Each structure stands twice: as C-alpha cells, then as structure tokens.
Amino acid sequence: MKTLHEAGPIPTSAPSDAPVIGPPAIHTQGLGKTFTLHLQGSTRIPVLRDVELAVAPGECVALSGPSGAGKSTLMRCLYGNYAAGEGRILLRHRGQEIDLVTADPRLVREIRRETLGYVSQFLRVIPRVPTLDIVAEPLRARGMPAEEARARAAALLARLNLPASLHSLPPATFSGGEQQRVNLARGFAPHYPVLLLDEPTASLDAANRDVVVALIAEAKAKGAAIIGIFHDAEVRDRVADRLFHVSPMQAAA
C-alpha cells in the first residue's frame, strides 16, 4: 500500500518578503501511475497512487523520499511527459484551470510554451544549434524578438558562469556541469509560472549552486510555483518552503 503524505514544513519561518500565498498554481487529485511492460509478460509496476500535491504561486516544494520512490516519475507526469493513469493534474493556464492529464497535445504544447517549465537532469542536445539559441528558443517561441531573446539568454548564461566564448558553440562537447547550466538558463529564462526542477544542482560547484539558489529565490519572488528534486540537502533547505514525501510502492507481479 502506497501512502503519500505531506511532511510538515521545514522549521524555518517564512521570509518576510514572501509573496501572498493564493490558490494553487498546480495541484493534483488522486494522481496515480502504473507502468505496464508489455514486452515483459505485461508486468505491472505501480509507482504512484493517490498523489495529492498542491503548490501555490511563490512557493517551492521539494520532493523527498528514497531513490526509486517515484520522484522523477511524478515530475515527468506533472510535465505531461509520462501519461498519468489515474487522477487529475490541474494547472492554472491563461487564467483557466486545465487538466493536463486530458488536455489535447496541442494544448499541452501551449501550456509548456507559456506556463510550465521543466529542467531535466540532462540536456537533450540538438545537433548544430549554438548554446545561445538553445537558451533563447523558449523566449522566441513566446514571441520575443530574436535580439532581445539572445540578450537575455547571454545575460543568464554569464550569470551561470558560462564564458561568452562558448555561447556560439553547440553544447554537445560541453562537460556535464556546463550542459546543466545551459539547461538551467533555458529553464529559468522565460519565467514560467510553474517550474519543475529535477536535481538542478547535481553537477555544479559551490559558486554555481549559489547562483541556482538565487535564481530560485527570484523566481519565487516573481510568483513562480516551484517543484524540485534536490539531493543536495543544503540547497534543499535554502530553497524549499516544505517537503512533499514520495514513498516507494511494492511492485506487484
């Protein structure tokens, strides 16, 4: 039996400049996910059941739980990358509440363009596309003129200590840490109202971790609802307002 419960708030008082906590920017109702492996005798692997997660604008919630508990699966469901088998994922988009689980693929694309950002652990490199354009792309998709988008991208990359000499190169040959910073710049550039962060600091040094902590704080101050997986406990304590516990389910044959 799988239970998911919200752990109590991290024992720190909310900062005085915290934005007003309103209705949730994203919340789930009875969210469940079971994988059916047709190629392995239709084995069913239940991973999530009855997830009830709500995150308000300006709030950062850290998913906690052991490896394999389903934290990344939950994140991927929240992005629409995995199909949720049960329940609803309700998201505030263009002033309307939309269920991501049943939304048409074209609406999901629109939501991802305007409302919902996701920074995965690994950058999916597109051959030949320069770093600056990879970061500027989501801004241009929202209609920002190319020059302005590139300027914002360059500023963010510089802040993440990625030297300007690398901006014109495709990131295929970059180190893991450099690629992650490209990914972070791409995720933070558009100021999404809901932002999902899957181990955003995993391969970063202390200085760049501090930059990411600052970016998260700024996004919260702008009213972003943030859901993150942070294995780095220090980072987690600095950015998270509370924890949401995800506990492993027993695999059923």
Next chain:
Amino acid sequence: MAMQTSHTPAHPHPAGGSAVTPPPVGEGRGGGVAATDAPLLEAQGLTLRYGPITALDDVGIEIFPGEVVAIVGESGSGKSTLLRVLSGLQRPEAGTVTYRAPDGGAADIHRMGEAAMRRLHRTDWGFVHQNPRDGLRMGVSAGGNIGERLMATGARHYGSIRDAATEWLRRVEIDPARIDMLPRQFSGGMQQRLQIARTLVTHPRLVFMDEPTGGLDVSVQARLLDLIRELVADLGLAVLLVTHDIAAARLLAHRLLVMRHGSVVEQGLTDRVLDDPQHEYTQLLVASVLAA
C-alpha cells in the same frame, strides 16, 4: 523585387477561436498557434485494401497550422499509403480527406477535379519524396528546378526567379555557384536539399514528407534533419512526415502517430509517446532503437 506568390506564407494567424483562448502570445519559432483553431487537413474513416491486405483500416487524422506530425511504423504498416491518400495521390475505398484553404473554405480533396488538385500541389502544398529523383527534374539545372516551381505559381521575371533560386540554394546550404549544375552532379544529400528548396520556394502551407532522410548516410541525415527542423520552424509550416526513424521523429515532430497493420495504435505528444509508450507495439518499436 521579392518573388510573388499568390497566398500568404508562414505563420497563418488562426482566425476566430473560442472565448477560452485569447490571441497567441507570439508566433516565433515553435509556432504560436492557438489550441482551438481549425485543422488544415482532416481525414476520417480512411479505408483501403490491397486484395486480402488491409493497408488502411478506418484511419483518422488532423493536422493543424504550424504543426509537425510524424507517422511512424515499420514497412508495410500503411504509413506511406496513408501519406499518398492524404495528399490526394491515391484514392481510398472509404473515408474523406478535407483540406481547409486560407480563405476558410473546406474541400474534399478526393472529390475535387484533377486541375484543382494539381493547383493545390503547386501552391498550398509541397511533397518531399524519399528519392530525390521523384521530386526533381534530373535534366534541369539546380536553379531551374527551383525556378520552375516558382514559374508554376505565376512568377515570370527571369532575374528575380534566379535571385530567389540563389537565395534558396544558400538556405539549403548548397553553394550558389553550382546553380547551373544538373542534380545528377550532386551527392544524394545535396539532391535531397535541392528537392527541399524546390518544394519550399513557393511557401506552401502544408508539406508532406515521405522518409526524407531514407536513403542517406547517417552523417548526412543529421545535417538534413537539422536543416528541415530550422526551415519548418522559421516558415511556420505544417508538416506531415512519414518515417521509420524514431530519432528523426523525436527531433522534428510535435505529435506522433504509431501505425501497425493499417491502424493507428497510439498517438499523442511526441515525447510522451516515446518516453512512456502505452501500446505493446509502440513499446517494441521504442525498445528496438539503439541508444547512441
């Protein structure tokens, strides 16, 4: 002087829309298409048999402005037949294919006359064949191949046609100095890029592509895919792409349909279908791809 074509290219702005959807924020790369506009192409109940073999079994599909849709599946799944039926090259036994013109008028393409169909293929539509020889005129120069399609849409001024051909050779990364060479003097990859230039020069709204990287070396495929990706985004084209190459589909397509034995067994957002395949056949297809 710019080349004149008879219709508005790139970024068709969706008209109307319901109260749910305010106007799109922008129309840059990736398209700013509202979620409630009308499909450009819409097919229902398409059925076609070759003797005992069912090539299409009650297939339906919709393609919206600016949307890139890939149909994947193995040889014999019916995906190329579907492309031929959707583009009017082959008639189904049952079912309809409706195309919505820029003025909003809808037409059943299998009921329109041959002249109207030819006009559609010359203006609003483009077709990129797997084999460039099927889409190019091999006895005509590279510049002539591009210019010919422009002339078919009414361009007459020689100088501006040649300028447009030069510009398009550059866009598909062929040295404009080779404008007077014949396609057969080009490599396979260059021929394919030339076919793409010939197809896109008239700014079609909807482009059909049948295994556009099929016969090419892997290194050449990557470059071509990236070129297609860029052009499609810049021009805001709607594309219907048939491929057995999952990586190509992931790179290019917003939405994916998986076909098997003439039926669509699964469809959805590209990354959802590939990362969390639901149908047994899709799981097999994804599991069969070698990770690089």
